[in-house]
Amino acid sequence: MSKSKVKDIDRNIYDIKNKDEYDFKVKKGLTKEIIEEISEQKNDPQWMREFRLNALEVYNKLELPTWGPDLSELDMNEIATYVRPKSKLNTSWDEVPEDIKTTFDKLGIPEAEKKSLAGVGAQYDSEVVYHSMKEELIKQGVVYTDMETAIKEYPKLVKEHFMKCVPVYDHKFVALHGAVWSGGSFVYVPKGVKVDIPLQSYFRLNSPESGQFEHTLIIVDEGASLHFIEGCSAPKYNKINLHAGCVELFVKDNAYLRYSTIENWSKNMLNLNTKKAIIGKNAQVDWVSGSFGSKISMLYPMSILNGEGSKTEYTGISFAGKGQNLDTGFKVVHNAPNTSSVINAKSISKSDGKCTYRSLVRINENAKNTKSSVSCESLMLDDTSISDTIPVNDIKTDEVEFSHEAKIGKISDKAIFYLMSRGLSEEDAKAMIVRGFAYPISKELPVEYAAEMNNLINLELEGAIG
């Protein structure tokens, strides 16, 4: 009896390797001298120089997590934390060096900008090489730029918010980020401005044995709205690469932000990313997250519902294939009355891949009349994969409606039988069921990204029945 088999994700596009050419690459390791060198190279203002050194001290004091995937293969002495590409920041794709531009072309970024985006940022290794935004948004006062420019042009706004949502002592890799961060995007949407077409930042790490530590800081002011998309990828090398980015979202009263991510790092990447949103009165943040790449991921976006009547939704999917350990999930803290959260997480694991859903729902004493519902489904495609669900539900008041459901298992034989009785082959039946399983996530993405996600899943079922 031959068994149906699901192929691994086709990574040809993402595995394009450019020659490791750079303008400057800091030496491997993590010392005070290296941090000072990064500050020097980036011409940091004094407060940022001090901030980085303080973060390094915190990093040295904090321990590695005592839970989750084994991170022992990470050796910071083998990672170069800052690689400046051979390109300055450009506002026209024509000015971007040919090899870098070709990479982004193949990833479809300039094409997407033309078709469906209001603005694009593209980071290559440690620096942003391209940034642009539609003229009408500039006129409305929307700011979309790289973080380095933001520090120089909007110093007060940046200093007021930078690592205030995600403080450096949150965990060891946030402290590391604080010490070596480079690149990323800064977005400010003024009061009442609705940005109807998404902005997108794409992060590409080309250099081997290096890390990417971009910082994304988004402020959506009162009554404004925004859809922000983040994409990430890297070619595969034999040695470990590290991604420890940080996303801070400040969504003020009555504002709305949708934050969509497709992460497709290569399978030598340790993806230890931190994302957090602070949400004001009657405001809402929706997270849409697809995790497909990386060797190890530890990624748990977090919403802090500080404003009365604030809301958050999380819709996430993880796909772990051979050699991958994707530890993902969501955290929400209800910190005000009449708040609500909806969490919908799915995972697919195959070929000894491991998916873990890890979460926290905390409803504090003051969060009266709170509603929260969690649904978590895990699909295992073969008998070598592993799937765990580790949710913590911490309820500190009685005026709540809280429910949590989780399911784990394989594709239902009955469902396959039903579809086959309607004339589908076993392969087509399984493919339909898996795509149906992922549909609640893909329908939340813009069409281009839903298509990318389908490409990433790329489930080809072959074999015979019996």
Next chain:
Amino acid sequence: MIKSIELNETPVRTSKNFNANNIKINDIEIPDNISSFYNIDITGECSNIQVEQENNDYSLVYGLGNFLNEYSKAKSNKELNIIVNSKTPKEFILSFNFDENNLNLIENIKITANENCKATIIIKYKSDHNVNAFHNGIIKTIAKNMADINIIIVNLMNDSSNNFLSIENTLEDSSKVKYTIVDFGGKHSITNFYSNLIGNFSNNIINTIYLGKNNQLFDLNYIAELRGVKSNVDIEVQGALKDTAHKHFKGTIDFKKGCKKATGNENEFCMLLSDKAKSLALPMLLCSEEDVEGNHSSATGKIGEKELFYIMSRGFELKEAMKLMVRAKFNRIIENIKNEELKEEILNEIDNRLD
């Protein structure tokens, strides 16, 4: 001695900021000198149930943690080895009654149900109102092939006592072990429950009710590891908390490689009767086998206002209406207890605790 202890570790850790990996109890008094415990009643049908007063098996896969596991071994004042040879259902009752002369109980009970044997074993812990009792017990059950055993554990200790209990079960082929746990008493009531379903077609059902008041703390850490083909575990936990009571429920269903066609279900519901009561739940599913079905659900909320209104519109006062609602929630589990006297005692205790 006065001690601060961390205990009841979950089998898999999560972020320590979530405060769910274990429970820390500060400045608890652990008695140094343990005298004998005499106030034990053994009643029921004892034919074909053999009771030996010696049990040296203190090994635990999990237990409450190294300190209390070692403490049991060093300080035990009651050992019982119960062997069930009965082919027809028998009810056997063990009552431990704490009073001024029987303050500390460190017992180690082993129950072996031989092949095809059946029994209901009730273990009850009750204390006088005015004593500060200390209980640290081990109950270990081995269900041999086709055995069918029903174990009812009732904790009716007072709220100034401390109750620690480690339960461990091994289920062989086609055996059935049903646990009904009524957990009401203790300033701290900390339970570790571990089942190892090694047998094919083995079936473990765990039904628990807890009812907390004042500043009681309940920490329930249930772990079921499924290894046998077509093995099944069902965990249902229903509870209510009033005043400033706390509850931590950690339930793990772990499908080990090879447990094909196994099923596991976990359902936890906590009713909050006060805005100061707190409930933490960590319902885990761990899965290394594809051909299984695992489900868990967890819910927390206050008593439905519509239902309360309905009952009160029929002439009941608020307190009485709440009692009715809690009793109704617990009833499905209490109905598992066929001993009418014990059932009545539990229902009265619910009423007393909700007064």
